[in-house]
Amino acid sequence: MDFFELSIELEFCAAHILVGHQGKCANLHGHNYKAEVCLSGSKLDSLGILIDFSDLKKIVNNVLDILDHHYINEIDYPAFLEGKTSAENIAKFIYENIETKIDQKISLDYVKLYETSKYSVKYSKK
Numbered sequence: 001m002d003f004f005e006l007s008i009e010l011e012f013c014a015a016h017i018l019v020g021h022q023g024k025c026a027n028l029h030g031h032n033y034k035a036e037v038c039l040s041g042s043k044l045d046s047l048g049i050l051i052d053f054s055d056l057k058k059i060v061n062n063v064l065d066i067l068d069h070h071y072i073n074e075i076d077y078p079a080f081l082e083g084k085t086s087a088e089n090i091a092k093f094i095y096e097n098i099e100t101k102i103d104q105k106i107s108l109d110y111v112k113l114y115e116t117s118k119y120s121v122k123y124s125k126k
């Protein structure tokens with residue numbers, strides 16, 4: 001059976017406080033985040049495409065716009081309002097919001113969120 005995996009990487013900036021952190025992350029600060037979104041499927045459309053990259057970019061950017069240039073601790077999402085604005089929860093938030101917007105024949109494999117070029121978290125539903 002055919003199997004196609006595709007991914008897109010988009011960036012955003014946001015501020016946060018990791019409430020209760022025993023270190024610098026307890027102070028207000030920001031990151032230039034990068035989100036890598038990976039999808040897969042086996043059925044291509046009449047043009048031979050799984051999902052058009054420009055459509056995918058719009059879907060992902062609509063979700064990232066909720067975060068971009070915002071203070072994450074004030075975004076209406078339970079973990080964020082509790083101060084748990086970790087890269088883990090941000091990756092999960094992005095995943096959950098993208099999942100509802102893509103065609104059911106396409107599987108959302110994972111969202112990998114880079115907090116820095118060296119620190120990343122990969123979220124998926126296993």
Ligand SMILES: [Zn+2]
Binds near residue numbers: 016029030031
């Ligand atoms: Zn941080």
